[in-house]
Amino acid sequence: MQKSKRERVIIGMDGGIDSAVTALLLKKQGYDCIGVNISFFERVTQEDEDFVTNFKTKLTPEGRIPDELADDEEMKEGLRRFEKIKWVRRINHIFKDWFCAPQEQIKDICRLIGIPFYVTNASSEFEDRVISLMLKSRFAGIWQNPSLDRATLIFDILNSKLEALKATKIATGHYCKVIANHGQFGLVRPNDPNENDCHLLSNLSQESLSRLLLPIADLNTSEVDRIGALVSANSFTREKLKAKKKARAQTYQSDELCDLYPRYVAPKFIRESNIYDHSNDNVVGAHDAHFRYHLGQTHYKTKEGNPRVPDSQIVVISMSRGHIFIAKNKELEFERIICHHFENFNVVDTAKPLECYGSLLSNGNTFKGTLYLLNNGNIFFDLEDKKNGIVFRGDTIMFFLKDAPSAKAIGHAKVYQSGHFVDGQFYMLPLSKREKEELEETQALPKKREIGF
Structure with a gap:
C-alpha cells in the first residue's frame, strides 16, 4: 500500500524558543517541516x-x-x-535587537529536531518596509508600530517561498489563534493570559490566514519553555526574548535614528522652529530640526539648553511648520478614540453599538468601552471610564469581545486621534488658556441674559 504524502509546512525560525517548539510540535503531528530563517542582517566582513x-x-x-x-x-x-x-x-x-539568533544556532536547532534548514536574506526589504516607514512616520509626527511592519514582512516572505519549497502551510511561534467563521478567517487571543500577538497578524490577508499554523497558541509560556528545554539550551530564553522585545519597542524613540535621516530626507524639508507649551502658547525654547523629537518624548532638549517643562511630554509635531507642542502629563486625558481603516472580522453584528475591549499595540493597554461603526468606515470607541494619557495618531487598536484568553477579535483599526469632551465639545488636547477663556465666556452668556444684560 502506498504511503500518503505528508503536508509540507514552512516554519519561520528565529532561534527563539517559541519557533523551536513550533517546529517540534508540528513534526510530531506528522507534518513535513522545513525551517526557514529570514535574515535582516547584512554581514560586514x-x-x-x-x-x-x-x-x-x-x-x-x-x-x-x-x-x-x-x-x-x-x-x-x-x-x-x-x-x-x-x-x-x-x-x-x-537594529541589532531586531535580528535573529546566529544562523549556526538556528541550524543546530533544526538539526536536533530533524528538519532541513534554509536561509533567505531580506536586509534590503527590512530597510524599505520597516526602517524607512519608521523614519517617515516619525518625521511626519505620526506614531508608528515597526513591530507590526516587521511581522507583516516576515509573513509575506514566508508566503513567497511556498511554491519554491512545494509547501502548502506556513507556521510561526506567534501567540495567536486563527479561526474560520462563515468562510472568513479571524483572530482569537491565545490561552496564555500574558501573551497576545493578535496585533502582529492584523495585516495578513484572508489567503495568508487560511494557510497559517500557530500551535503554541494553545499553550502557556511555561509549557512552551519546558518543551523547549528538550530542543536546545541555546535558544533564546524567555527573559532574553522579553528584553529584545522591550528594546525593539524603544527603537522608535531612539536618538540614534537621527543619524539615518540625511539618507532619506532632503535638507529643505528639515524645519527649524520653536517648542511651545500648548496650555498657553509660550515658547519653551527653539530647536534646529524637528526630526530630532518624537511623540511622547518626556526628556526633550531645546537648542539653547533651556530646562524642559516638568512632568510634560511632546504631544504634537507639525511637519509643515516645524512647530513642536508639549503638554503636562497630568492634564492629558481621553474618553474617546477615533479610528479609520477599520477591518471587520464579522464575528458579531457591528451595525449597532457594541460593548467590547480595545487593546493598543504601542503599549498593550486595554480599555473597556462601546464601539460605534460609522457609515464611512470610521469608528468611535467611547471608553467606559476617562483615562489619563494620550493615544497618538497611527497607533493600531484591536477590539475583542472579552479581555480574557481565547477572546475573539472583532476587528482592528488605525487611530486617528483621541480626546475628551467639555460641554459636549470634543478636544484632542487639554484646553489651552485661550480655549478656557472662550469656554468661560460662552458659559457666562446665559447668566447675563437672565439678569437682563
Whole structure:
C-alpha cells in the first residue's frame, strides 16, 4: 500500500524558543517541516572592515575625496563602497535587537529536531518596509508600530517561498489563534493570559490566514519553555526574548535614528522652529530640526539648553511648520478614540453599538468601552471610564469581545486621534488658556441674559 504524502509546512525560525517548539510540535503531528530563517542582517566582513580603515586615510578630514582626485573613477567607486559599509554598520548597530539568533544556532536547532534548514536574506526589504516607514512616520509626527511592519514582512516572505519549497502551510511561534467563521478567517487571543500577538497578524490577508499554523497558541509560556528545554539550551530564553522585545519597542524613540535621516530626507524639508507649551502658547525654547523629537518624548532638549517643562511630554509635531507642542502629563486625558481603516472580522453584528475591549499595540493597554461603526468606515470607541494619557495618531487598536484568553477579535483599526469632551465639545488636547477663556465666556452668556444684560 502506498504511503500518503505528508503536508509540507514552512516554519519561520528565529532561534527563539517559541519557533523551536513550533517546529517540534508540528513534526510530531506528522507534518513535513522545513525551517526557514529570514535574515535582516547584512554581514560586514573583515575584508570590508580593512577596506574602510585603509580608504579613510585617502579622504579629507571631512570625509570627502581630495580635489586633485575628484575625477578619479576608482576613488568614486571606493567612496560608494566606503559609504555603504558605514551605512550597513550603522543599521546593524541600531537594529541589532531586531535580528535573529546566529544562523549556526538556528541550524543546530533544526538539526536536533530533524528538519532541513534554509536561509533567505531580506536586509534590503527590512530597510524599505520597516526602517524607512519608521523614519517617515516619525518625521511626519505620526506614531508608528515597526513591530507590526516587521511581522507583516516576515509573513509575506514566508508566503513567497511556498511554491519554491512545494509547501502548502506556513507556521510561526506567534501567540495567536486563527479561526474560520462563515468562510472568513479571524483572530482569537491565545490561552496564555500574558501573551497576545493578535496585533502582529492584523495585516495578513484572508489567503495568508487560511494557510497559517500557530500551535503554541494553545499553550502557556511555561509549557512552551519546558518543551523547549528538550530542543536546545541555546535558544533564546524567555527573559532574553522579553528584553529584545522591550528594546525593539524603544527603537522608535531612539536618538540614534537621527543619524539615518540625511539618507532619506532632503535638507529643505528639515524645519527649524520653536517648542511651545500648548496650555498657553509660550515658547519653551527653539530647536534646529524637528526630526530630532518624537511623540511622547518626556526628556526633550531645546537648542539653547533651556530646562524642559516638568512632568510634560511632546504631544504634537507639525511637519509643515516645524512647530513642536508639549503638554503636562497630568492634564492629558481621553474618553474617546477615533479610528479609520477599520477591518471587520464579522464575528458579531457591528451595525449597532457594541460593548467590547480595545487593546493598543504601542503599549498593550486595554480599555473597556462601546464601539460605534460609522457609515464611512470610521469608528468611535467611547471608553467606559476617562483615562489619563494620550493615544497618538497611527497607533493600531484591536477590539475583542472579552479581555480574557481565547477572546475573539472583532476587528482592528488605525487611530486617528483621541480626546475628551467639555460641554459636549470634543478636544484632542487639554484646553489651552485661550480655549478656557472662550469656554468661560460662552458659559457666562446665559447668566447675563437672565439678569437682563
